Amino acid sequence: MTATAARAHGAASLDAMFRPASIAVVGASAAPDKAGHAMVRALRDFPGTLHLVNPRGGEVLGRAVIPSLREASDVDLAVLVVPPDAVPGALEDARAAGTRAAVVCAGGFAESGPAGARVQERVVAVAREAGIRLLGPNTSGFVNPVDRTTANFMPAVADLPPGTVGLVAQSGGVNLALAFLLARAGVGLRLGVGLGNAVDVDFPEVLDHLALDDATTAVGLHVEGVADGPALLAALRRTTARKPVVALKVGRSDVSEFARSHTGALTGSYAVTRAALQQSGAVVVDSLEELVAALVALRSVRLPAAARIGVGLVTGQAGPGLVVTDALGARGVALPPLTDATQLRLAQLLPPLTFQRNPVDTGRPSPTFGPVVRTVLDDPGVDVVGVYALDEPGALDPAAALAPLAGRVLLASGGPADALAERRHCLDAVGVPVLAGPGDLATALAAVAADAQVRAVHDAPPVAPTRTVGRTLDEHEAKTLLEGHGLRTPRRHVATDRAQAHAALADLVHGGGRAVVKVLAADVPHKSDVGGVHVGVRDDAGLDRALDAIDAIPRGADPDDRATDGAGPDVRAPRRYLIEELAAPGPELIVGAVRDPVFGPVVLLGLGGVAAELGGEPVLRLAPLSAERAHEMVRALPPAVLHGFRGAPPVDVAALADVLRAVGDVVTTYGDVTELDLNPVRLTADGPVVLDALVVADPATLPGGDS
């Protein structure tokens, strides 16, 4: 079976879960306060065959209850509303009934401690043996309003409106919270899934299911943690190739707190997960409310992939239009100036005293409103137009004005709830999203732009490591390795005694230069902090002072000393020295890489010094880096840095991108490298030079390694 066929098979097999022809509720209960009762109520409109199972028999909500699932047959989906200990037995019964999928609602499994974890292991084993796909445990279930299939113990969700949005939430509670927020925004669901403990069905399977389901036009993702990074990203790439995905990653505040306390948090999983999701084509947002606004828009408006998206804004009232413009600006979405031709045409349509650039203020809407929006859309720099107008039935019929522009226009309006619901109803039907206010309109426009932009950069395919470095490298070894990947370093000599050091200095400062003298030892990674770096040495006296200071460094005294592997240097050996040519001046950046436990190799580009301490976040991207990804990564630096900082000329994007690609190649090629630190890389007039380098290796990270 090919991978594609397997995937299609895997996705199709979830039809038994999410679109079953028959369902059995195991643990159906007549007691109104029980989840087993609520589940039956939630399934009251299920159009297929519904079996209720309880050893006590009797009736629930007027339906007969059978004592065992073994009395039923052809059951697609078993919904288990029974305590954890009863789940393995129920699964055995389900197998006998030909069941292919099960939802396990109960909590008290792995999330509750070792005893629960043991029960969970049994459940997984039984389900696997039985060939039953499992959702949960520890989830309220799923909602499929289109097929009136609400396998969820929250009865109110049975009334959620059908629609075209798919949801995959790590938490059953967030799945429902999101579903209700979407309903409030007038958006219906195709399918909403709460994964819970996700012992079997997880993000990748549900994403593939939604990717292949033509009735789903956009997908929302709620991520707390990720078990299998590469599988998630592969499924996400397949999905975003077909339809937009909007993702919220929880954990930004914990990570930012951690990042403030230590630069090690630069590698924190929040930042890596966000970068990984974006690289795989998802639009990443910061709150459930933003997720909803983005889905309102993206379920009917998707632009072709493009590196730049031009947003136009037309407003019936200047004040709210200014609020939208401001919010877009704060998100980095600028409104491009309109061409002279567009402005000339607008001047013919509008009263003379309104602002007619971008945004375009129409004044109180009139019959020219539709032609104004069309004119802005026709501007060559504009890809999508946002419209804000208070609801004024006498002055503007938004459906008539905007319907012909569906697919490239979004509306936000203010007015009485019933009037807005009516507008939304009409415009939804023709593919014009209607947002609830200025802030949501800005969020939605930014999401539409981001969805097109994230797909415009293509990544290099993942590669498997082929080599190892064997152990953590000292600075000289690390620089030699990097030179092999095309990076520039200062000319240097290694000295193991003073005579060698003086000879090295004589060679390097010959002709009036200056040198940098450093301790050379893999066990002293923070050399500057312990007096191990001496800059500007120009003569023998200066060299001796530097060497004296280096010799005085206590062994193992570095407070941040990193663990080195067993193959590390003998700390009793004499000090070694690195004598380097002083590099040309220039501003400095930090380039690095880590091996994320979930997502694998990640390249980092950041600012040094206090800027990093202040939480100036580095740019992160998964390695290996394609050339366009490396360029995109450099361009993601803060504009103040990119366009020349500390009086320097603008950053040479191509040269720095080459450095990033080389670092990405090293961390992907050498499977035991856990961390690279090129700190700093100096941007000299002749190109980037690696002034210091550290390569940390841990054989335990290798497949089969002792981790």
Add this chain to the structure above:
Amino acid sequence: MTATAARAHGAASLDAMFRPASIAVVGASAAPDKAGHAMVRALRDFPGTLHLVNPRGGEVLGRAVIPSLREASDVDLAVLVVPPDAVPGALEDARAAGTRAAVVCAGGFAESGPAGARVQERVVAVAREAGIRLLGPNTSGFVNPVDRTTANFMPAVADLPPGTVGLVAQSGGVNLALAFLLARAGVGLRLGVGLGNAVDVDFPEVLDHLALDDATTAVGLHVEGVADGPALLAALRRTTARKPVVALKVGRSDVSEFARSHTGALTGSYAVTRAALQQSGAVVVDSLEELVAALVALRSVRLPAAARIGVGLVTGQAGPGLVVTDALGARGVALPPLTDATQLRLAQLLPPLTFQRNPVDTGRPSPTFGPVVRTVLDDPGVDVVGVYALDEPGALDPAAALAPLAGRVLLASGGPADALAERRHCLDAVGVPVLAGPGDLATALAAVAADAQVRAVHDAPPVAPTRTVGRTLDEHEAKTLLEGHGLRTPRRHVATDRAQAHAALADLVHGGGRAVVKVLAADVPHKSDVGGVHVGVRDDAGLDRALDAIDAIPRGADPDDRATDGAGPDVRAPRRYLIEELAAPGPELIVGAVRDPVFGPVVLLGLGGVAAELGGEPVLRLAPLSAERAHEMVRALPPAVLHGFRGAPPVDVAALADVLRAVGDVVTTYGDVTELDLNPVRLTADGPVVLDALVVADPATLPGGDS
């Protein structure tokens, strides 16, 4: 008349505007598409006397139209829906009818150009002469649903629900957009005012009106620009002493763009206005949606002023609770740990497997939900509790559980719209705000905390300047001035020739020290950029090299040369030198002050170098600074800086606060000082030392000055 009485009088006089017993609509029209028709429809439920005026007479919506306002008497409010040119005459007529207030809806005044500005001047003159208070021009008007008084040409607003929230929006459109967003959130209005061009009635008057109106429990403010800073802040202080005010300042994106391009933008009005609003007791938010969520909460929950507010969180579903916790953390609101006693009590109320610290996860809500919330509220570290629970009628009755805790508890819920509206209705009546989702709950909790915290710091009263410095000071003069205000500077000598310079060096480096040699000239403010600063000079040879470099600086070559006043130094005079003792090491900050054209003296505390270039925003506060304000200002530094950066010990808050107060005193005392730059202030082990200083003066800023 005392100031208080005058204020009371001024506020009371707006009753004729906002709570009139009789209204005349001038420009009433029978044509349904005219604003003069919409206005009559909007006032259809007005309970007082309504006159319709139009020279053509006839009927509008079944009411008789009189040809002139002069035929009416005892008209409190004239609503003018006539073109700009007709406004002065209409005001004359209104005066004859005894009118005390007028709303002018038309645009086409000062905002449209010089011709409109001339008409606007006439309107103001006529109104002032006639003793008529004026709202507008260029506004849709106001809405007072409580008194069924909707002087607004947007008819739908007549159906806005009455409530207790007051709105003051610079834009008539934003006033309505906000009113509809509030209605969507279930919140009614006491009064919503769009100021428009604000030629007479402006922020201060409406704020005072709402402050004294007992039916108003919270106020929302939408600010684009401010005409009279001190008047706004004084009114805001009076208002926030009585009730919460939430403010949105438009302009963050423009300012941040500007700030990225030049550090001069550190003084940009967005940042100053935000700081000024907060210092006067307002809760400042970033969007209309946040403004709405904050008002939902603050209209019924206000805590006593306190420097620290402890927020508790109780959640029925772990996933949404985590989202709220994350959003609070991102806003800097941490959830304090609960005491052992509280946790013991919670353990008796909850199943053993839920998280019972803070947040407290109850699992599916049960009858103990109310006691759980009360237990968290009773914790000594908790001032207010947020609750999230999906709507589950069988499992939880929020009204029964939370009503007894009203005033210190907020609820957010997810569920069907009608069920939530019912909950909201019940809980609103008892003072428990109900938010629409996790993000809004986080916004609301942060706003409740901020409202209590902004009132906990008291400012020094404004002072009038009493002295002048006369002209821009050179570094030596600036440091001498600062020493007079208690600041420390390095020991130094001024030299006007090489002999003096060598004598100065001998004095300063005597005993092995080092010196800093600088050019001394008020016309070279960016000394380092032109080779005017030489650090570490220790002997005569080094001094001569430094002096040679300084003498080589071209006159007037500094690209950022600042304009100096006529009394500045003669650029043909010989160079002067400043020879200083090298200061002890330590991290460096920038302290400064500017005279904002709207709000007056402002003190800045920021980070130097690339951190500032990257948009690391400085802390701004209006001067003069009270001791507690100066301390609060220091504590507003990023935690990474405050707690010790670049390996330094924590910042000495009291010592740095003294520096800030001194700078505040200088900029308030000397009326011609427009800018102070203490860049850097080095935090040495012996306390802060001013390493460089610039004092820029401009006599034109003085009252009567030529600006």
